[in-house]
Amino acid sequence: MLILAFDTTSEAGGVGVFRDHECLAQIANDGPANCYSVSLFSMVDRAFAEARARHGVPERGLADMQLIAVTSGPGSFTGIRIGLAAALGWAKAFDLPVRAVSVLKALVDAARIQTEWAVPILDARRGEIFVGIVQKATQTRDGCHEPPLQKEHGWILRPAELAPFLSRRLPQGAGTTCVVREHDRTALALRETLSSAFQWQAVAGTLVEAVARLGLQDYRTGKPQPAGSLDAYYIRRPDAKLPTSNTNRNSELEFQAAMHIRKAQEDDLEAIMRIQGKAPKAAQWTVADYANLISDPLGLVLIAELASTSPPTLAGFAAFHYVMDEAELRNMAVDPAHQRQGVGRELVAEGRRRLLELAVRRIFLEVRASNSVAQRLYFSAGFRLRSRRRDYYRDPPEDALILALELTPAREASAPNRNP
Secondary structure: OEEEEEEOOOOOOEEEEEEOOEEEEEEEOOOOHHHHHHHHHHHHHHHHHHHHHHHOOOOOHHHHOOEEEEEOOOOOHHHHHHHHHHHHHHHHHHOOOEEEEOHHHHHHHHHOOOOOEEEEEEEEEOOEEEEOOEEOOOEOOOOOEOOOEEOOOOEEEOHHHHHHHHHHHOOOOOOEEEEEEOOOHHHHHHHHHOOOOOEEEEEOOOOHHHHHHHHHHHHHOOOOOOHHHOOOOOOOOOOOOOOOOOOOHHHHHHHHHOEEEEEOOHHHHHHHHHHHHOOOOOOOOOHHHHHHHHHOOOEEEEEEEEOOOOOOEEEEEEEEEEEOOEEEEEEEEEOHHHOOOOHHHHHHHHHHHHHHHOOOOEEEEEEEOOOHHHHHHHHHOOOEEEEEEEEEEOOOOEEEEEEEEEOOHHHHHOOOOOOO
16 A cells, blocks of 8 residues: 655654555655645655655656555644645545544654553643653554554643653553653653653654554554544644633633643543533433444534643533534533633634534524523624524423524634634
8 A cells, every 4th residue: 555644743754655564755854844834745746756766656646645644743733734734635636545643652653662651752842841641552463563552632741740740640660661752852851850760762753654654554444534534633722812801811811721622532421421411501412422423424522621630621512513514513511610711612613613624614503592601602603593493492491593603714714713
């Protein structure tokens, strides 16, 4: 299988062309991470030219590829967006499957660690680091390595917080290797802060071989991944925020800065049900309802979690479903302890942004006529009243208001990104 793999998450990125696990060509980036809008396409052309000259790869370039593997982060905000956008565009234009690979998993795979646990560490700037916890890959009977299992979501920490954090998170006495990029001086300097029980390994060069390997392994599992479902993995939320009239604006912004919105996984079902139980005006779904929507290629379940807590605390969720160019916000709830802090507004904004990328042009929802709090949220997000359904709800009987939000690329491009 011919694979185009690339990493645009840092200045140490690059492009590679592979035939299964054989590297046919590899081009390393030689510029900053915010210039991939130009350099990525040049590197792809050079990689194809090298693969043709050295290994006789057909001359049609992307048209001859059979899989695209791309890093989804964490890393450079601009680099991630360019890489995923290119992968999505090429996948659609050439009808190619695409697989997104976490940089944390690629780091661990490239390191070929000998311990059971790995701690990939990245410089998060601003005097902070980004840390993951990954379990070692296992080897199959045919000698291939299974993809490393990411046991936890990533955390942003101060360097002084790393040692106590790992002592709480890792099994006592577990063999652990800290994995860093060779060019990452901030991460390398942390070696002096941890005990000698931790092993260290620095990965040199690009990660494209590991990206190709993990992308191929994921593809061979047979699990579908629609191109539109690729999910970016950002280190932190952007600084840009929409203005708010809340008198506690500063505290709300501080709260939102510690909040991370991501796609829900099956591990989140228990927390989702717990929040739903605290929200009597939300639709009372079963665990199976959420599980089915999470696994549905046309479903989008987002959760807002507080990454500053250990473990991260779920603050709210929103459940969407889309068909063609129309979507429905089917359910949403925010933990009462975190209401009036912008959680609902951020969930709606993130859902709007992701659905627009999936070519959705309008979002519908139903809300009880008496639920004035939810209505204020939806109207402030741009929803407009479409119609009223008499006695739509039961227990108790009540009218439903049908609201709609029209999405256009021009409208969304002019609005600040609340959580890219």
